[in-house]
Amino acid sequence: MRRTGLGLKKLIVIGDRVLIRPDEKEERTEVGLYLPQTVKEKEEVIGGYIVKTGPGIPLADPASLGDEPWKSNGHTLRYIPMEARPGDYALFLRKAAVEITFEGEKYLILPQSAILVLVREEDTETEDEDGMEFPDDDLRF
Numbered sequence: 346m347r348r349t350g351l352g353l354k355k356l357i358v359i360g361d362r363v364l365i366r367p368d369e370k371e372e373r374t375e376v377g378l379y380l381p382q383t384v385k386e387k388e389e390v391i392g393g394y395i396v397k398t399g400p401g402i403p404l405a406d407p408a409s410l411g412d413e414p415w416k417s418n419g420h421t422l423r424y425i426p427m428e429a430r431p432g433d434y435a436l437f438l439r440k441a442a443v444e445i446t447f448e449g450e451k452y453l454i455l456p457q458s459a460i461l462v463l464v465r466e467e468d469t470e471t472e473d474e475d476g477m478e479f480p481d482d483d484l485r486f
Contacts, residue, residue, distance in 0.1 A: 356447055358399040361457045363429050365437070366450070367393035389439040390461065393453065395431050400424045429457055434464040 358364050368391065401424035429435060441459030445452050 356397065358397045358454070360399045361402045361425075361427060362399045362454050363395050363427070363435070363457055363460070364397040365393040365435060365442070365453045365455065366396050367391055367453050390436055391439050392434060392436045395429050395433045395435055396452065397431055398427045398429055398457075401426045427457055429460060429463055430465070432466070435460045436462045436464075 356364065404423045404425060406423070437455055437460045442453040442455040445454060
């Protein structure tokens with residue numbers, strides 16, 4: 346691939362896929378998680394940092410159902426947002442990933458559904474068991 350000099354900002358990830366810079370293959374991941382031998386025997390699980398994510402899963406616009414699909418109706422496309430974010434560390438199934446090389450760097454592209462676990466730095470907001478976000482100073486029941 347020819348070098349553009351523009352970096353990753355020109356690489357656009359589509360749909361519910363994530364672009365990951367993989368770790369070198371080791372027994373222990375970069376964030377300190379050990380991968381047991383049973384994991385390696387069954388399916389290869391590897392880790393890496395998420396560099397970019399796609400916009401999410403596209404949703405059909407209910408207003409456009411029944412319209413003639415070849416006509417432009419001016420509706421904007423909506424997405425179910427991604428749970429994975431750039432900077433997260435992900436453990437994922439290697440067999441679901443496609444390896445690419447961009448500007449001399451090795452990356453993996455995989456669907457969000459192939460990610461098993463995300464490790465994220467603590468935010469100023471936390472989530473309760475139902476995934477509801479709220480500031481730390483709010484009371485929880």
